[in-house]
Every structure is written in C-alpha cells, then in structure tokens.
Amino acid sequence: MSPHAADTRKGAADRLRDIEAVTDAGLARLSVDDLLVELLDRVRDILNADTAAVLLLDRPTGQLVATAARGIEEEVYQGMRIPLGSGFAGRVAAGQQPVAIDDVQDADVVNPVLRQKGIRSLLGVPLLVGDRLLGVLHVGALVPRRFGEADVDLLQMVADRVALATQARLSETERRAAQVLQRSLLPESLPQVPGLEVAIRYIAGGEGDVGGDWYDMFTLPSGWVCMTVGDVVGRGLRAAAVMGRLRSAVRAYALATRSDPAAILDRIDRMLRQFEPGEMATAVLALLEPSFGRLHVSLAGHPAPVVATGAGPATYLDVPVDPPLGVAPPVSRRVTTVDLLPGAVVCLYSDGLVERRGVPLDARLGRLREAVTVRSAEEVCTTVMVQLVGDDRPTDDVALLTVRRLDPPSAEPLELAVPAVASSLRDIRAAAKRWLTTIDARPEDVMDVLLAIGEATSNVVEHAYGPKGGLVHVRLELQRPDVVVTVRDNGRWRSPRGDNRGRGTHIIHAVTDEFTTDRRSNGTEVVIRRRVGQAGSRS
Amino acid sequence: MTTAVVDVTVDDGNVRIAVAGEVDLANAAAVEDQIVAAITNQATSVSVDLGEVDYMDSAGMRLLFSLASRMAGLQIALEVVAPVGSSARRLVEVSGLPSFVALRPPLDRAAG
Numbered sequence A: 001m002s003p004h005a006a007d008t009r010k011g012a013a014d015r016l017r018d019i020e021a022v023t024d025a026g027l028a029r030l031s032v033d034d035l036l037v038e039l040l041d042r043v044r045d046i047l048n049a050d051t052a053a054v055l056l057l058d059r060p061t062g063q064l065v066a067t068a069a070r071g072i073e074e075e076v077y078q079g080m081r082i083p084l085g086s087g088f089a090g091r092v093a094a095g096q097q098p099v100a101i102d103d104v105q106d107a108d109v110v111n112p113v114l115r116q117k118g119i120r121s122l123l124g125v126p127l128l129v130g131d132r133l134l135g136v137l138h139v140g141a142l143v144p145r146r147f148g149e150a151d152v153d154l155l156q157m158v159a160d161r162v163a164l165a166t167q168a169r170l171s172e173t174e175r176r177a178a179q180v181l182q183r184s185l186l187p188e189s190l191p192q193v194p195g196l197e198v199a200i201r202y203i204a205g206g207e208g209d210v211g212g213d214w215y216d217m218f219t220l221p222s223g224w225v226c227m228t229v230g231d232v233v234g235r236g237l238r239a240a241a242v243m244g245r246l247r248s249a250v251r252a253y254a255l256a257t258r259s260d261p262a263a264i265l266d267r268i269d270r271m272l273r274q275f276e277p278g279e280m281a282t283a284v285l286a287l288l289e290p291s292f293g294r295l296h297v298s299l300a301g302h303p304a305p306v307v308a309t310g311a312g313p314a315t316y317l318d319v320p321v322d323p324p325l326g327v328a329p330p331v332s333r334r335v336t337t338v339d340l341l342p343g344a345v346v347c348l349y350s351d352g353l354v355e356r357r358g359v360p361l362d363a364r365l366g367r368l369r370e371a372v373t374v375r376s377a378e379e380v381c382t383t384v385m386v387q388l389v390g391d392d393r394p395t396d397d398v399a400l401l402t403v404r405r406l407d408p409p410s411a412e413p414l415e416l417a418v419p420a421v422a423s424s425l426r427d428i429r430a431a432a433k434r435w436l437t438t439i440d441a442r443p444e445d446v447m448d449v450l451l452a453i454g455e456a457t458s459n460v461v462e463h464a465y466g467p468k469g470g471l472v473h474v475r476l477e478l479q480r481p482d483v484v485v486t487v488r489d490n491g492r493w494r495s496p497r498g499d500n501r502g503r504g505t506h507i508i509h510a511v512t513d514e515f516t517t518d519r520r521s522n523g524t525e526v527v528i529r530r531r532v533g534q535a536g537s538r539s
Numbered sequence B: 001m002t003t004a005v006v007d008v009t010v011d012d013g014n015v016r017i018a019v020a021g022e023v024d025l026a027n028a029a030a031v032e033d034q035i036v037a038a039i040t041n042q043a044t045s046v047s048v049d050l051g052e053v054d055y056m057d058s059a060g061m062r063l064l065f066s067l068a069s070r071m072a073g074l075q076i077a078l079e080v081v082a083p084v085g086s087s088a089r090r091l092v093e094v095s096g097l098p099s100f101v102a103l104r105p106p107l108d109r110a111a112g
Helices: A012-023 A025-029 A032-046 A087-095 A112-116 A149-185 A236-257 A261-275 A361-371 A377-388 A422-438 A443-463 A503-511 B028-038 B058-074 B087-095 B107-111
Strands: A051-058 A063-070 A081-083 A099-101 A121-129 A132-141 A196-203 A211-219 A225-235 A281-288 A294-300 A306-308 A336-339 A345-349 A398-405 A414-419 A471-479 A482-489 A514-520 A523-531 B004-011 B014-023 B045-056 B077-081 B102-104
Touching: A012 A032, A012 A149, A032 A051, A032 A063, A032 A149, A051 A087, A051 A149, A063 A087, A063 A132, A081 A087, A087 A099, A087 A121, A087 A132, A121 A149, A132 A149, A149 A236, A196 A211, A196 A377, A211 A236, A211 A398, A225 A236, A225 A345, A225 A398, A236 A261, A236 A281, A261 A281, A261 A294, A281 A345, A345 A377, A361 A377, A377 A398, A414 A422, A422 A443, A422 A471, A443 A471, A443 A482, A443 A503, A443 A523, A443 B045, A443 B058, A443 B087, A503 A514, A503 B058, A503 B087, B004 B028, B014 B028, B014 B058, B028 B058, B045 B058, B045 B087, B058 B077, B058 B087, B087 B102
Parallel strands: B014 B045, B045 B077, B077 B102
Antiparallel strands: A051 A063, A051 A132, A063 A081, A099 A121, A121 A132, A196 A398, A211 A225, A225 A281, A281 A294, A294 A336, A306 A345, A345 A398, A414 A471, A471 A482, A482 A523, A514 A523, B004 B014
16 A cells, blocks of 8 residues: 555545544434544544544643543553653644654654554644644554645544534533532531521522532531631632632631631631632631620621611621732731621622622622511522522522521520430520520529529430430420420430439429429420529519 | 530649539530549549539539549548539539538638
8 A cells, every 4th residue: 555545545525425424413422432432433444544542631730641542542541641742642732733753763752652553654633622722633554654634634623523522521520520529518508506597599600610609607616606608719620629628727717716707717818828829719707606696707808798687778797808818918807896686687698699790799789788688598598599690690609698696576485496415405505595685584593594404405315315316395485474494305215324313303493493394105395484583673 | 515624733632623614414524534534643632613614514513423422432632612603503502512522612702
C-alpha cells in the first residue's frame, strides 16, 4: 500500500460516505463511552489507521489522561498521563493545532506505549469546545505514511463530535458530584429549639450547577442559638467543598468562643487566609441569647437580616458591614445587638435572593422587606420565595433561613415533646425557664418548679423507655396562683435500678404543693402543682 | 448538652473542688469522675463548693451521697459549701444530705 493511500485513493463519493459514517445520527443514542469507542473504530477504518486514542485534559494537574483507545487499549489500562507541551499529544494540546508525524523515529514521542507498539506515523488533533481545550484525539499507523489535509479535516470532524459529547459528560459528572456534595454539606435537619420556629429554603441556582451558599443553625451548651447564612464566591465542586469546610469551622469556633459573632468571623477570616488562599466568602452570623431577648449580629460583606416585629413594616437591621472573609487585611469586626421582641421574625438570606440581573438592588430589597411579616416561619419563607423568585429560575444559589421567636401570651400553656434522652433535659429547663419568666414568676418559685420538672423528666429518661426510646411530653399551664406541670410518656414503667435512686420523687414532694403519678399500661402521667408568686409583687 | 466545670485546688491534704454550671442526668457521671479523680489517697479533707452551680437535681445529689459514703469509708472529712438562698443549697437541704455531711455557706459571704 502506498503511504499516501488515504489521501489519494478516495473520490468525492467515498469522502461523503466517510463523513456520514462519523456524523451518523444513530450515534447520538449511544452512551458517551460507547460513542467514543464507536467513533474511534470508524475513524481507524476510514483513515486506514492501526490505532486511535482519546486523551482528556485533567485540569488540576495539567496532564492529558488516556480515556479511550482502540489498537492501543493499554494506554487506557495504564492510565497513561502526558504533560501538556511535551511529547506528541502534549504538543497537539499546547498548540491547539493538528500535528502530523510521518516517522516517529526522528520525532519527539515520549509515550513508551506508542514506541513499543511500533507505531511509525501519527496524526493528532485537539478536542476543542470554543477556545476551551478538552484533550487530544490521535490516530497512528504501524507503517510510515503521510497524513494529508483531507485526513486532518476528517479527524477534526470526529474530534469536534468527541469534544461535544465529552463536554456534556464532564459537566454532568461534576454537576452531579457537586450536588451530592452540597447536599451532604448542608445540615440534614435543623435543631428544634422550644420557643423558636425555624424554616429554610435552599435552591441550587444556575442551571443545576451548584454554588457555595450555606446556612446553619445550632444551639451551644450555654443555651445560645447560633444562626448563619454565607456564600463562598465561585461555583461548582470547589466552592461547595470550601462551603462545607466553612460551615464546620463556624460550628467549631462558635463552641470555642461562645457568644461573640465578631470573634467567630475573625477566626474564620484567618482560617481562610491561611488555609484557603484565594477563596472569599461573605457571611452573616447572628447569636441569640438564651432568653431569646437579644440578637447579636456581625456582617462580613453580607446583606443585613430583615426583622419584622408586627409594629410597622419589616426593617433591615442597622448593622455596619465589615469586609468579606478571606480577602482584606485583618480588621476589627463589629457586633450590633438588637432587642428581639416576642413574636418577632428574623430572615437571614444569601445575596442570590436579592440580586437579579437587570433589576435594581434597592427594588429587590424593598420587595423582600414587604414579603417579611409576622407569620409562621414557613409562611414567611413561602411568601418570600413567591415574591422574590416566582417563576424566574434563580441564576445563583438562594439560601433563606427564617426564625420566629414564639412567645406565647403569658396565659397560654407551654407544650413540649422532645426525645426522652438526657441531652434533652437542658432544653426542657431552658424552655420552662423562659415560660416562667413570661408569667413573671418569683425567682425562688422558678427554682423549685424547674427542679420538679427536672426530676420528673429525668425519671422518664431513665425509666420509661427501652433502648428504642420515645418522647417525653411536658406541659406548663398557669392556673393562678398555681403553675400546673404535666409530664407524660408513652412507655412502660420499670422500677428504678441502681443505688441511690428514687430520691427524685422525694425532692418533687419537697418542692411542690401537689404531686400525683398516674401509671397506666400505655404510659405514665405525672401532675405537679406549685403555687407561684409574682416577681413584681413580693409578699 | 448540659455542661459543668470542675475546678480543683489542693492545699496540703485539703482538696477544694468547685463545681460551676449545671449538673443533671446528662453529665452527672462525668462530673463524678472528675471529682473522684481529684481526691488522692493523701487527702485529709474535701470541700465541694456548689456556689457557682446554676442547676442541679437528684442526679447531682446521687453523686454527693455516693461521695459521702466513700469519704466516710476512707475517713476523709467532707463538707459541702452552698450559699444561703441558692438553688443548690435548697436541693441539698430537701434531699437530707446535711444529716451526713457538713453544709456551710461560703466563708467570705458568711462573714458579710
């Protein structure tokens, strides 16, 4: 066979058939992997070549990785990697131009597989989508030959098809991975804090490509509640991964620094600059006091929360904005403390909610303020999303965290149902204490009622349920001048075990006026009555 | 989660253990471990100061009773310190601990 066979032998009809062979619409139904193999086989056949291979560019390392091959499958099996710019494929990639080598013996070919195979001639073309290089497609012949212009054109046509298919697969894979990652990095559920109502909305914007928005809410051992919404600048897997690290770091620093949002943000800022250079994030961090009466807020390049109290329209909290995290030289960050009245609604959100191309920011901010009213947290979230997102798919992530301070009017009973585990006891006490404060009970009476509740609920935790667990229901009701506490479970009582047990019952008797236990097969109900004086009118 | 801080100072054979925070079922065992670890065999007297305790219930009393019986066996003197009017003192009183263990207010406050 003449070395020039492919170029000279074929007429126009043959060429047309060749083009049809590689642009066949039936190929579209194949998976990307099958499509690559099929195209490589067809191009090998048409160009009368012995080998054909696709190498894709791995961006983080700047190397070409063998991804599909016919005739030299070992390239793929060995995970052959070729640096950009060196060797044959590297030269095609670096120049983004076709390269033909008539005889490899006098050329720069680094790939040992090509040499071992005894390949003599090579033709390679870049895989391009627009200006973006995805990799290289090359064919080889075991006999020396000269690839002509028509061969280059045909190979480039195949390369374009491979590039499009690969591009679609790459972005699909990354997108899925980023979505899974993002979902795993956001809280599965937010804590139920008695006395607070919480609702969230989270939309991954931008055609399903994830961004770096996050939200979080958690309680601290001190009884403080931490709320945060943030946004890592950038999109895709990287932004999602940084977001996950930031969210964990906020929790860790909140545990270490307790009640100072500026100190937490300052540490996050230093952490970013040290360990994630080049990354930038904005965040709002709000810490709610255990009494829920005051909110401490610090902003790092982030829009201010909206608060509705029912008295007049909602307002943006007047909080000075400090620089974003990870960029500026260290600054002294500021904290603004605001009173949070019973019933008040607070919305933390990411800028994806208020920024929309072509719409002035002020108009969007105005619309958000109107959407936030004193209603249940879920209703507020729903209204905000209807008003600000509507049927317009967000181009950026949207995170919205709404918290409502539930404070029942003093005569309304407090009802709690929490897991009967030791770690719930503290939350139960905190909620009961808040309720007793709202009815203006005297401190010494509060003390006794809390102790009685503590003993009754501890009993449920210890004795009501087996390993499967269950709920403890607590109800506090004001029947002036008494507070009536009901503690109920749905378990089957078993007698106390171990030493020094049973003292709790004695304590309840000692600190209350009336104490009854109703033990049934489907649960136990303890009713405690205690006269409670008012703090304002000391007797 | 309930948290308490146990602070120990040793002066010769006298061990002063100050408990701060909250003690309930969730952390009583951990608090007891810390208290017991602070008392060496060389101790002659132990003082447990509940002045900074915000909340304590029978889970905490259980550990004090168990401590009292151990100290009696080891012939180490034990006293519990709690300010008059504090919730901890009220609990200690209603639980009957003072019939086994000396209960006194903090020295500086008692003077004032």
